[in-house]
Amino acid sequence: MNQASYVGGVSAICALGKSMDIIEEKIMKGQSAFRRNHRYQEWLDVPCGEINCQSLLAFSKDTDEMIFQMSCDALEQIHEQSSLFSRYRPDEIGLFIGTTTMGSQTTLEQFRKLKHQMLDINTLHWNMQQNTLTEKLQRKYPLKGYASTFSSACSSGAMAIWQAHIALSRGMFKACIAGGFDAITLLTLMGFSSLQVLDPEPCQPFSKNGKGITLADGGALLLLEQEPSKHCFGRILGGGACSEGYHMTHPEPNGSGMSLSMTQAINTCQLKTSDIAYINAHGSGTYANDTAEKKAIASVFGEHVLVHATKAWHGHTLGGAGALEAAISLRALSNLPTWRQSCHGNLNEVPSQPIGLSNSFGFGGNNVTLALQAVAS
Amino acid sequence: MRVFVECFEEISLKKTDSLSFNHPLARRMSFLQKAGLEVMSRIEKDYPMLLDSYLYGPECEIFYTTTYGELQAVHTIANQINAKELPVSPLAFQHSVNNAAAGYLSIIKKVKKNVVTLGSGYLALDKAIYSIFHRLKNEPETTAILVHGDEYLFQNEDQAQAQVQFFAFSNFAKTKWQRPLELLDIVYRTDEIAEQDFDKDHPLFARFDNLKQQTFERTVRSQAGELIHSHWSVP
Numbered sequence: 169m170n171q172a173s174y175v176g177g178v179s180a181i182c183a184l185g186k187s188m189d190i191i192e193e194k195i196m197k198g199q200s201a202f203r204r205n206h207r208y209q210e211w212l213d214v215p216c217g218e219i220n221c222q223s224l225l226a227f228s229k230d231t232d233e234m235i236f237q238m239s240c241d242a243l244e245q246i247h248e249q250s251s252l253f254s255r256y257r258p259d260e261i262g263l264f265i266g267t268t269t270m271g272s273q274t275t276l277e278q279f280r281k282l283k284h285q286m287l288d289i290n291t292l293h294w295n296m297q298q299n300t301l302t303e304k305l306q307r308k309y310p311l312k313g314y315a316s317t318f319s320s321a322c323s324s325g326a327m328a329i330w331q332a333h334i335a336l337s338r339g340m341f342k343a344c345i346a347g348g349f350d351a352i353t354l355l356t357l358m359g360f361s362s363l364q365v366l367d368p369e370p371c372q373p374f375s376k377n378g379k380g381i382t383l384a385d386g387g388a389l390l391l392l393e394q395e396p397s398k399h400c401f402g403r404i405l406g407g408g409a410c411s412e413g414y415h416m417t418h419p420e421p422n423g424s425g426m427s428l429s430m431t432q433a434i435n436t437c438q439l440k441t442s443d444i445a446y447i448n449a450h451g452s453g454t455y456a457n458d459t460a461e462k463k464a465i466a467s468v469f470g471e472h473v474l475v476h477a478t479k480a481w482h483g484h485t486l487g488g489a490g491a492l493e494a495a496i497s498l499r500a501l502s503n504l505p506t507w508r509q510s511c512h513g514n515l516n517e518v519p520s521q522p523i524g525l526s527n528s529f530g531f532g533g534n535n536v537t538l539a540l541q542a543v544a545s
Numbered sequence: 546m547r548v549f550v551e552c553f554e555e556i557s558l559k560k561t562d563s564l565s566f567n568h569p570l571a572r573r574m575s576f577l578q579k580a581g582l583e584v585m586s587r588i589e590k591d592y593p594m595l596l597d598s599y600l601y602g603p604e605c606e607i608f609y610t611t612t613y614g615e616l617q618a619v620h621t622i623a624n625q626i627n628a629k630e631l632p633v634s635p636l637a638f639q640h641s642v643n644n645a646a647a648g649y650l651s652i653i654k655k656v657k658k659n660v661v662t663l664g665s666g667y668l669a670l671d672k673a674i675y676s677i678f679h680r681l682k683n684e685p686e687t688t689a690i691l692v693h694g695d696e697y698l699f700q701n702e703d704q705a706q707a708q709v710q711f712f713a714f715s716n717f718a719k720t721k722w723q724r725p726l727e728l729l730d731i732v733y734r735t736d737e738i739a740e741q742d743f744d745k746d747h748p749l750f751a752r753f754d755n756l757k758q759q760t761f762e763r764t765v766r767s768q769a770g771e772l773i774h775s776h777w778s779v780p
Binding site: 258259267268275276279280292294296297298299300302303304306307312313314315316317318319320321327331335338339340354355358359360361362363409410411412413414415416417425428530531532533534536 | 612613614616619620622623624625626627631632633634635638639640641642643644645647648649651652654655656657658659660661662663664665666667668669672675676679680683733734735767768769770771
């Protein structure tokens, strides 16, 4: 289980852009991607990180299709980087995707049509199921290995990557596409609004002026492999995950659950806290998350670690967040001397092979921490 | 290494059923969440110490699977949005995530272990079983708990509002438990099946309703042509 998996491809799509190079450039310049004139502006006047790409925005009336198209674009980028489909037989490639909003559009439409009918799971539309995403990807691409859809709210994408890493180490397949995608939907926008956790201004994680989250479209995919390929982006060393057992939507205020998932990640990878140079925090922007996470990081690491809260630029992509932030973490770790300027915290010396953590915490109290190592550029 | 189901329990929760557990949070819960805790409560009563040895044991992995998730909560929010009755219910939104029942399990039973939630549609249960089979075959002396739950809408008083199945898996003989099943083999493959081959009458998923036979097979299929075939025996 401590065996690392190699990252042979990375693709990310979010409001900042459709490639890791663009995302990096905008984060380095401190440009966030939020705007008020998004597709649900008539419903709610808050900033959102809507995807800024005409080919994807064409599907903005059907968020299920938008999530699928984002996943296709990301998968094709991975193939361009790695020649995935020519290097592996279809049944050698697993597919682990995290999502929370796939099926939401169909659900809204179906419930509008099926008002007051007797409903059971045999009469509901297939496309209301979240696994529609993996099934559509399996139909479109040569992906015939074991596929699974993870749905643990905002930790879904990270959970998919961690479980893919475990499945690879068990020999369930030779390579696995792992990640997560979500889009802003009316269900999530109105839901988070009802909880009064949407920031009326662009979100400011870990800032005393922050008032909540900013929702966004996006996610990322990683290609995980048993053996390193020619273009290796880094390694997933392992991870930690736990249940908070505290509250459905609030973390334990002292961050004990968050500390536990980070400590587990360090222990299962046989690392020391001093090995960790960088943490991509969950940093959602809510008071409850940010105060608990700040305490958790301080209790495990003290002051000497770089902490990044990249939702300040790309927003909260829910089930896609863990994957997007894992992709960003790998990029940051590959060039920490440059990236450290946009991080909080101190680091006396940047190690030559920096290791980092990426935190993702979700409703239901599900915490996941990934441990990653980049190939230094 | 052999893979056993040490304990299997299934419940259907109706509106009129009384719960055997008592917790202040229960009145806020959906039928699916109540059914999940009810099945745990019954196992605690019928098999004392089983949950302790699994949930709090060192080598147990917990899976929660669901076909459509928290239908009642999602239905409430969807109807409020469709009718523009805003704001939507904050409680329904909290409950709308697929892992809400797993969240209540961890809150009420003080479980700190990770729960892996699969929202893999009609194949969710069997995908978790496939994953558990690989874990138990590879890693000696490990265990797994699998809870599968489905919720229904607009049922009559005498119909089930939610159904939950509970499995405790191990790869070593803990003979003090019920041990009703042995999982002999499970195969996953993807065939070329066109979407139009499926319709509402297609037997997409099987329930565990044939436990009285000596051996039985179970096959589930998805739109993408995925097929999971498992072979079971009753020791």
